[in-house]
Amino acid sequence: MNTEWPLYEVFLRSKQGLHHKHAGSLHAPDAEIAIQNARDVYTRRKEGVSIWVVESSQITASNPEQKEEFFDPAEDKVYRHPTFYDVPDEIKHI
Amino acid sequence: MDKNLKDFFLHIADNGLILGHRLSEWCGHGPVLEQDMALSNIALDLIGHARFLYQYIAKQEGNGATEDDYPFKRDVIDFKNILLAEQKNGDFAHTIVRQAIFDTYNYLFTSQLIKSSNEQLSGYAQKAIKEIKYHRYFSHEWFTRLGDGTEESKSRMQSALEKMWPYIDEAFKPAAYETALLKDNVSVDLPSIKDQFYTELSALIDQATLTKPDHAYMQYGGKKGNHSEHLGFILTELQFLQRAYPGQKW
Numbered sequence: 001m002n003t004e005w006p007l008y009e010v011f012l013r014s015k016q017g018l019h020h021k022h023a024g025s026l027h028a029p030d031a032e033i034a035i036q037n038a039r040d041v042y043t044r045r046k047e048g049v050s051i052w053v054v055e056s057s058q059i060t061a062s063n064p065e066q067k068e069e070f071f072d073p074a075e076d077k078v079y080r081h082p083t084f085y086d087v088p089d090e091i092k093h094i
Numbered sequence: 095m096d097k098n099l100k101d102f103f104l105h106i107a108d109n110g111l112i113l114g115h116r117l118s119e120w121c122g123h124g125p126v127l128e129q130d131m132a133l134s135n136i137a138l139d140l141i142g143h144a145r146f147l148y149q150y151i152a153k154q155e156g157n158g159a160t161e162d163d164y165p166f167k168r169d170v171i172d173f174k175n176i177l178l179a180e181q182k183n184g185d186f187a188h189t190i191v192r193q194a195i196f197d198t199y200n201y202l203f204t205s206q207l208i209k210s211s212n213e214q215l216s217g218y219a220q221k222a223i224k225e226i227k228y229h230r231y232f233s234h235e236w237f238t239r240l241g242d243g244t245e246e247s248k249s250r251m252q253s254a255l256e257k258m259w260p261y262i263d264e265a266f267k268p269a270a271y272e273t274a275l276l277k278d279n280v281s282v283d284l285p286s287i288k289d290q291f292y293t294e295l296s297a298l299i300d301q302a303t304l305t306k307p308d309h310a311y312m313q314y315g316g317k318k319g320n321h322s323e324h325l326g327f328i329l330t331e332l333q334f335l336q337r338a339y340p341g342q343k344w
Contacts (some may be wrong), residue, residue: 005126007322026127026128027126027127027128028128030239031241032235032241033235033236036132036231036235037128037129037131037132038106038230039128039228040131040132040135041131044131044135
């Protein structure tokens with residue numbers, strides 16, 4: 001019997017309007033307790049207004065070994081950044 | 095400060111201090127890191143409640159009194175916490191059962207205290223109630239899971255429940271100072287929350303598939319200073335520094 005609790009990934013929304021960000025991971029016997037644990041471990045200093053947890057095993061991750069073919073090709077394609085436009089002065093916060 | 099009022103403040107503060115101290119004993123010894131932190135958080139909340147009240151008493155007393163005088167310079171007989179608060183941590187089941195009973199009571203008690211005619215008490219209650227609501231959520235979730243868990247967790251929970259059971263009723267039996275303060279609507283009408291408490295606790299016990307203990311013998315005394323031997327040991331550790339080196343500061 002596996003006595004180790006499953007691992008959960010914790011995502012916090014720091015304030016309304018922002019998206020949830022990965023905060024870390026922790027062990028818990030079920031999702032409800034994972035939320036409790038996340039509250040106690042990750043929001044003690046007002047870090048969040050909302051918590052998501054997901055069992056780590058439910059996350060499908062990219063393979064580190066495919067790093068080259070996945071991510072390197074983007075390196076020399078600066079034209080994909082929207083930096084070649086003239087932004088009118090009136091437009092702020094872009 | 096009126097003697098009855100001071101005693102009532104001390105009673106609430108001592109509940110927080112002593113149970114908070116008990117929970118702090120888990121710090122670094124929790125069954126897993128996450129629960130270690132959760133129990134320490136609750137300990138800090140409870141000690142925070144106690145401090146708020148001790149600070150107020152010290153201010154009223156004047157003459158250089160400080161909040162530290164009450165935890166560090168009183169003897170066993172001066173403490174007014176209920177006996178439940180000083181019971182030993184035992185295993186995690188004992189701690190959770192003690193906490194679930196206390197939180198169920200404390201939530202009802204503090205909800206009523208919001209209506210107190212004493213502004214300090216009412217202010218304290220409004221601030222503390224949110225934290226207590228979380229404590230109750232925490233301990234009830236664990237109570238249910240451990241009771242309705244494995245064969246071993248269930249039997250440990252049942253034996254913890256039997257052990258803590260005699261210390262429940264004291265919370266609902268008014269001490270002389272509580273009765274005296276009731277006529278001005280300062281204290282809480284304990285019999286009025288007792289039924290609600292037992293209804294909630296019974297529902298929790300059912301949900302956790304545990305059995306309600308049938309022994310009716312109850313222990314009283316903590317509220318007026320008659321404590322079990324445990325409190326002496328707690329104070330020995332808690333007060334060592336001030337006893338050995340009076341007035342010593344960090």
